[in-house]
Amino acid sequence: MNLLRAENISLSFGGLTAVNDFNFYINEGQVVSIIGPNGAGKTTLFNILTGIYKVNQGKIYMNEEPIDGLHARKIVSKGIARTFQNIRLFSDMRVIENVLVGAHINTDYSFFDGLFRTKRFYEVENKKKQEGAKLLESLGLEGRLSDYADNLSYGEQRKLEIARAMATGAKLLLLDEPAAGMNHQESEDLRVFISNLKNLGYTILLIEHDMRVVMNVSDYIYVMDYGKKIAEGRPHEIQSNEAVAMAYLGDSEVHL
Amino acid sequence: MSEKFTVDKIVIASIILLLLGLPLLGFSQYVMRIVILMGIYTILALGLNILVGYTGLVSLGHAGFFAIGAYGTAYFMIQHSVGFIVALTIGTLLSGFMGFVLGLPTIRLSGTYLSIVTLGFAMIVQVVIMNWDSVTNGTLGMSQIPKPNILGYDLNLANHGIYYLMLFLLGLVTLGCYTIIHSKIGRTLRAIKSDELATTMMGIHIDRYKILAFVLSASITGLAGGFYATLSSYIDHNSFGFDLSILILCMVILGGMGTIRGMYLGAALLIIFPEIARPLMSWRFVVYGFVLIIMMHFRPQGVLGWRSRRKYPIPGEVKKSYRMVEVEE
Numbered sequence: 056m057n058l059l060r061a062e063n064i065s066l067s068f069g070g071l072t073a074v075n076d077f078n079f080y081i082n083e084g085q086v087v088s089i090i091g092p093n094g095a096g097k098t099t100l101f102n103i104l105t106g107i108y109k110v111n112q113g114k115i116y117m118n119e120e121p122i123d124g125l126h127a128r129k130i131v132s133k134g135i136a137r138t139f140q141n142i143r144l145f146s147d148m149r150v151i152e153n154v155l156v157g158a159h160i161n162t163d164y165s166f167f168d169g170l171f172r173t174k175r176f177y178e179v180e181n182k183k184k185q186e187g188a189k190l191l192e193s194l195g196l197e198g199r200l201s202d203y204a205d206n207l208s209y210g211e212q213r214k215l216e217i218a219r220a221m222a223t224g225a226k227l228l229l230l231d232e233p234a235a236g237m238n239h240q241e242s243e244d245l246r247v248f249i250s251n252l253k254n255l256g257y258t259i260l261l262i263e264h265d266m267r268v269v270m271n272v273s274d275y276i277y278v279m280d281y282g283k284k285i286a287e288g289r290p291h292e293i294q295s296n297e298a299v300a301m302a303y304l305g306d307s308e309v310h311l
Numbered sequence: 312m313s314e315k316f317t318v319d320k321i322v323i324a325s326i327i328l329l330l331l332g333l334p335l336l337g338f339s340q341y342v343m344r345i346v347i348l349m350g351i352y353t354i355l356a357l358g359l360n361i362l363v364g365y366t367g368l369v370s371l372g373h374a375g376f377f378a379i380g381a382y383g384t385a386y387f388m389i390q391h392s393v394g395f396i397v398a399l400t401i402g403t404l405l406s407g408f409m410g411f412v413l414g415l416p417t418i419r420l421s422g423t424y425l426s427i428v429t430l431g432f433a434m435i436v437q438v439v440i441m442n443w444d445s446v447t448n449g450t451l452g453m454s455q456i457p458k459p460n461i462l463g464y465d466l467n468l469a470n471h472g473i474y475y476l477m478l479f480l481l482g483l484v485t486l487g488c489y490t491i492i493h494s495k496i497g498r499t500l501r502a503i504k505s506d507e508l509a510t511t512m513m514g515i516h517i518d519r520y521k522i523l524a525f526v527l528s529a530s531i532t533g534l535a536g537g538f539y540a541t542l543s544s545y546i547d548h549n550s551f552g553f554d555l556s557i558l559i560l561c562m563v564i565l566g567g568m569g570t571i572r573g574m575y576l577g578a579a580l581l582i583i584f585p586e587i588a589r590p591l592m593s594w595r596f597v598v599y600g601f602v603l604i605i606m607m608h609f610r611p612q613g614v615l616g617w618r619s620r621r622k623y624p625i626p627g628e629v630k631k632s633y634r635m636v637e638v639e640e
Contacts, residue, residue, distance in 0.1 A: 105512060131514030145505040148498070151623050155495070156502045160514040162495045166523070169494030170487060176494065181626035188625045201623040223514055 056119070058083040058258050059104070059135070059227060064113030064123070066103060073099040075282040077113075081227070081260055081275075086253050088261040088269045090293075091279035092302055097262045098140055100279070101229050104260075105137050106130040117227070132160055136225035138216040140232050140262075146205035150196060150215055153204050154187040157222030187222065194218050194248075210241045214248070227258045234265040246272050270294065278302065330478055334471040343474055347542060349582045350477040351535050354484050356562040356574035358531030361488065363560065364568035365497060366524040367504030368421065371556050372413075372429030375436035376529040378551035380406040380536025382440060382447055385456045385546060390446075395459040399537040406533020407526045414525030418518045421507075433556055440548040452547025459541050473542060480538055484531055488571055491527070500524055501569070565606060567616025576615050 057080040066074045073096045081087045089097050102108045104115065106127035115123040117133045125133070136157075145153050155162070162183050168176040191197050194214050199207055207215060213233050220228050230249075234242040242265050249272045252259060263269045269276065270290045278286040278293060280302040286293060293299055333346065355377065362368045383402035387393040393401070417428050440447045447453065459466045459476055466472025491497055499520050502510040510517050540546050558581060566577025584602075588595035606614070 107508075127511050128514045128516055131512065137512060139509070143506050143509040145502045145509065147505050148501055149623050151625070152498055152501075156498050156510070156515075157513050159495055159499060164495070166491075166496055169496050170490050172490055180494070184625050185627065200625070201621075203618060219513070 056083070057081060057116070058118065059260070060116045061104070062114045062116075064103060064110045064115060066099065066108055066110050072282050074103065074110075077279075077282070077284055079277050079284070079287070081258055083226075083258050084253065084256065085274040086249060086259045086261060086272050088263060088273040088276045089279060090263065090266075090269055090276060091285075095279040095302075096282040097279055098231060099282075101137060101231055101260075101262065104130075104229060105135060131223050131225065134225045135227045135229065136220035136223045137229035138213070138220055138231055138233065140235065142209075142212050142216055144204040144212055144216060144219070146203070148204060149200070150191065150202050150204055150207065151184065151187050151200045153215055153219050154190060154222045155183060157219035158183050158187060158224075161224050190218055190222060209236060210244070213237075213245070217248075217252075221257070226256070227260065228252065229260045229262075231262045232264060233261070234263055234268050237265075242268055334474055340468045343468055343471070344542075345582060345586060347468075347474055347477045349579050350481045351539050351542070352559070352562060352578035352582055353575050354481055354535040354538075355532055355559045356566065356578050357484050357488050357571065358528045358535065359559050360563050360568065360571075360574055361491075361500070361531070362524050362528040363563050364570070365492065365500040365504060366521060368521065368524065369426045369560070370429040370528070371426045371553070371560065372431070372433035372436075373528075373532050373559050374551040374553065374555040375429075375433035376406045376410060376532035377536040377539070377555065378433075378436050378440060378548075379409050379529075380533025381540040381546050381551070382453070382536075383533070384537030385453045385540040386446055388457055388541070389453065389455070395457070395461065395541060399459075399534065399541075402537035402540075403530050403534040406536065407530035409533075410525040410527075410529025411522060413529070414522040417525075418521050430553070430556075433551070433553065437548050437551060440551070447548075450548060452545060452549075453540075454545045456540050456544045456546070458544070477538065477542075480534065484534065485571060488531075492571075496520070496523070504569075561603065565603065565613055567613030570613070570615055573613050573615040577613070580614075 060080040062078055064074060064077050065072065077100065079087075089100065091097055099108065103110055106122075106125055106129070110123050113123070114121055117135060120133065122130055122133055122135075145156060148156070162179055164173070164175050164179045167173075188197065188200060191200055194217070196211060196214060196218065199211060204212065204215060217228065217230065217233070234245050237245060246268050249259060249261070249268070261269070261273065273290055276288060276290060276293045277284055278296070278299050285298045285302055286296045288296070334343070338346075355373065359370065359373050362370050380402040383405040384398045387398040387401050388395065413429070413432050417425055420428060441450050443449070459473065461476070464472060466476050468474070492500075499510065499515055502513070502515070503517050503520060507517055562577035562581050563574065564577075565580060566575070567573025584599060585595060588598060591598060610616070
């Protein structure tokens with residue numbers, strides 16, 4: 056059974072077709088990557104999957120349940136969480152607080168529990184804080200728990216954004232260019248990190264330009280260009296695919 | 312860490328003691344009235360802080376909520392001879408309801424657009440006050456608003472009852488703000504200020520929280536208004552002009568947005584300053600403006616607007632042993 060499946064989805068902005076009749080699926084526990092040149096529509100696809108944009112056509116299913124047309128916040132409760140191409144942490148809040156905001160939808164007490172400090176407030180709040188601390192420790196961020204998010208290094212901020220997404224309880228994580236701006240060592244760490252996420256039972260949809268990461272970590276790859284799928288397959292198949300090389304490097308012949 | 316913690320506790324305890332014992336120091340009624348005004352403005356700053364400091368929504372219309380609380384309380388005390396506590400509750404709820412009414416259509420607005428709408432709201436409130444003669448007595452204002460009477464005791468300046476009532480309300484609002492801010496509600500409001508889209512992507516219904524912030528902020532402001540009405544025993548539309556909204560905003564920014572301690576300092580400074588600077592005559596407003604400019608240049612986060620450097624408390628300080636378990640998996 057597919058965890059996430061998109062059938063013939065299309066989206067245009069005025070005359071520009073950003074995503075054109077795109078089909079793909081992800082099975083549970085897989086790492087699937089979407090690659091393509093800049094402007095190919097990858098981030099638009101993420102925005103569609105997470106409910107920021109609504110498709111003009113097509114259907115999207117999560118666990119066989121249609122999710123297209125749902126509000127972004129509802130999609131999170133269906134188990135999809137994401138990170139952003141340009142990091143969007145709550146920079147004026149502490150690391151643990153970022154995670155706790157991520158856990159908000161599973162933090163089950165009311166306004167009045169908070170106002171009057173009921174027993175329930177303490178129980179739930181303490182549990183969530185402990186879980187958040189555990190999560191941070193499992194990602195190697197335990198030493199930064201009390202720090203403010205904007206004091207973290209770039210790589211740590213990327214990790215925190217992923218931690219925050221995990222805290223929502225989502226099992227499918229959409230990572231938008233996590234290796235952007237990372238050096239060789241950092242992107243190698245990221246590759247290991249993503250493999251670990253997979254071992255923890257997470258399913259991952261990845262947008263990435265760093266081919267070292269993509270080719271080493273992906274179970275399956277979709278290649279996009281001009282909003283269309285131009286190739287799909289396992290990493291070694293994509294590496295030898297001519298259409299892909301053409302999209303990235305241009306045609307070998309000169310057309311006049 | 313624990314050292315700083317005890318220093319904080321000592322500071323807070325001595326401030327509370329000082330406030331409780333203040334009437335014993337034998338200040339004149341004039342001074343006590345100013346102290347009570349400080350308390351009212353601290354409550355106002357705490358109310359506006361929920362919107363501006365935590366949620367990042369700048370309102371220029373809080374004089375409107377202040378007026379609704381004041382007129383609501385005064386109206387029910389005078390026209391319906393309702394007791395102070397009930398009237399104050401009605402005034403507070405009325406103001407909170409107007410916060411909801413204003414918050415609902417403005418959730419899509421932010422930044423300057425929201426500020427303009429709230430500014431318009433306060434103007435509308437003022438015009439309604441001037442023209443709704445049967446309720447507000449028009450431009451003549453409402454006079455002879457009774458002093459609070461609780462359980463048969465008249466609370467006034469002479470017996471310090473009204474001072475302690477102010478302390479009680481201030482303590483109540485401070486505690487309420489503290490518990491709300493240090494819960495998932497407060498975290499969400501701060502997250503909204505930081506990044507609305509990212510907050511939505513955490514599955515959070517941000518519109519609901521923005522309206523909640525409006526309602527809370529308006530209720531607290533209305534509470535201060537109701538108390539102010541009984542303190543001054545006379546209110547008219549001039550008490551609730553644009554300059555009041557700006558004054559509260561200045562207190563929030565000067566003290567330190569998004570902090571509770573800052574509201575106390577901001578209100579104290581901006582109420583005391585015009586009083587102690589009387590010898591400067593009309594120059595005091597020049598100095599006043601100059602001080603604000605200097606402050607904003609050198610300390611834009613406000614006088615007390617620092618980030619806590621204290622360790623974030625994790626209950627039970629998660630035992631290290633669980634780490635072993637996870638490695639074994």
